Amino acid sequence: MANEIVKIPDLGGVDEVVVLEVLIKVGDSVTTDQPLMSLESEKASMDVPSDRDGKVTAILLQVGDKVREGDACISVEANNSAPKPEVPPETSDAEAAAVAPQTKITPAPTATKTVAPTQQAVKVVSPAEPGASTGYASPTVRRLARQLGIDLAVVPASGSGGRVTQDDLVAVIQARQGLVPATSIARSADAPLSPSWQDPTKFGPCEQKKLGKIKNATAKAMAQSWANVVHVTQFDQVDITALEAFRCSHKDALKAQSIRLTMLAFNIKALVPALIQHPNVNASYQASEKTRWEKRYYHVGFAVDTPGGLVVPVIQNVDQLSVIEIAQQLGELSQKARASQLTPRDMVGASFTVSSLGGLGGTYFTPIVNQPQSAILGVSRAATQPVWDGKNFQPRLMLPLSLSYDHRLIDGAEAMRFLNDYTTALQALTDCDLNKS
Structure with a gap:
């Protein structure tokens, strides 16, 4: 048996998508049409199906990667296939990130170059303050920030690990438009990470559930539209x-x-x-x-x-x-x-x-x-x-x-x-x- 490459399929005219989830790991047996990865564009998410039966020998992409049609996805030791040039197995970081299809993974943060802040309506928070911007953001948030003309380096971050979220960008837009005071989105040293958030478990029993892929994609698109469209x-x-x-x-x-x-x-x-x-x-x-x-x-x-x-x-x-x-x-x-x-x-x-x-x-x-x-x-x-x-x-x-x-x-x-x-x-x-x- 020989290793064969499964590639990203036709994306329907979309130039570039982001790897949202890796649904398999090295060593898994896969069957034809089994979902391997979930991809996300600005408007939709889709699964990459396997086009053959076999055993996964290498995962060539990881969560957060930007991919195009035809990019290599995984290497599979195919069952009952003619020998093809072998693709050397890689040690993939995605193996550790692979999860069951029901579990949502947040793309790993990617560092961006910090630009010297210009004069903004938004208060620039000292790096020592909790909630200060690290410039970390998902590919979707980065793209939205570019479209809105927002420098991630000056956006106070409320996400885990100091990540800038979509809500943080909305807060900046509201401050610029005078909908909220600029100082209200710049958190002081003793302010909570998310001022509008209250822990509901203080008041009674609760159950926390992750949003699905479609719900998350819809939330991002709607927040972007509400921030941009009059x-x-x-x-x-x-x-x-x-x-x-x-x-x-x-x-x-x-x-x-x-x-x-x-x-x-x-x-x-x-x-x-x-x-x-x-x-x-x-x-x-x-x-x-x-x-x-x-x-x-x-x-x-x-x-x-x-x-x-x-x-x-x-x-x-x-x-x-x-x-x-x-x-x-x-x-x-x-x-x-x-x-x-x-x-x-x-x-x-x-x-x-x-x-x-x-x-x-x-x-x-x-x-x-x-x-x-x-x-x-x-x-x-x-x-x-x-x-x-x-x-x-x-x-x-x-x-x-x-x-x-x-x-x-x-x-x-x-x-x-x-x-x-x-x-x-x-x-x-x-x-x-x-x-x-």
Whole structure:
């Protein structure tokens, strides 16, 4: 038997990802499709599966490493394989870091060059003080700090081992924006490591649980968006009485073809004419260049609730799809999401996102813009309400809508015009050809 190299697979157009977890150790026997490592990009996490059976002879990556498609991952002594040039086994630090798949590892801290601090709104804490910055941070936090223009050397660290966390960056941004006093994030020698934290075990029995990969990735992305985007949410509702009757008249026939015709398929289809009329809502704001990028494609992400947390697969080229084709893709991608089978390619490229809570309930909410998009539409559960028609109150099925948008790019008037055009387009789908794109 010969050693063979397992490489990082297709990353779906993502240039670089970070090794989040190592799920095996040297000496383990692995089988085809068994997860070997977990990788994390800015928007998703994925597992690297083994493409063969065999025994692990070397682990060539460790937690925190940045990797690209085609990079060597592990060396395997493959079963029943033709001899290939042997890869010398390495003594890997990752062996000590390998854990069971259920356990989350924090990437090992990497030292960064400390830059002489310039005059900042944030107080620079003496290195002797607890909570002073060490410059240590995970690759994700480093990338976010670069995007925000924050020098890690002047950020008070609250993480274990003096590591700068995402919350520390948010505190710096809030201080710069005057949301909190700058001095409140610079900890004095006798201040607790995290001023807002209280040990809950002082008040009663508790159980501490680690967040899963998806929850952690979502937390990072949402914190980044909330710190960067000037969020405003516009609320509205639309009468879908006729559209719901139309949907119900077709759903049983399509169910026999294993197609689930949900209102979300109509919600997504109606976006296209509104996005075409309002290109800012389908754009991205680039603050560094003071420009906006108007996208000439219409790829719509939709949030899926999974046991591990929310994920956002993307339907490409919605403008070229019929309602039935959108419904088919909604079903297929949702099924992949709940089975943890989405690839990065399934989750990149969205120009707009829809978050539907209609199956759960509620009226209105504030969805968080999914950067670098400029807006996101929240859809809640439709409810029958009395609506005045000029003479009498009539029972109408009203669908609540919540549009969150980046106020740097979209103002309130434009947001309302977009919603007006969107609701018109949605109601116009009544009696539409479900097979027509």
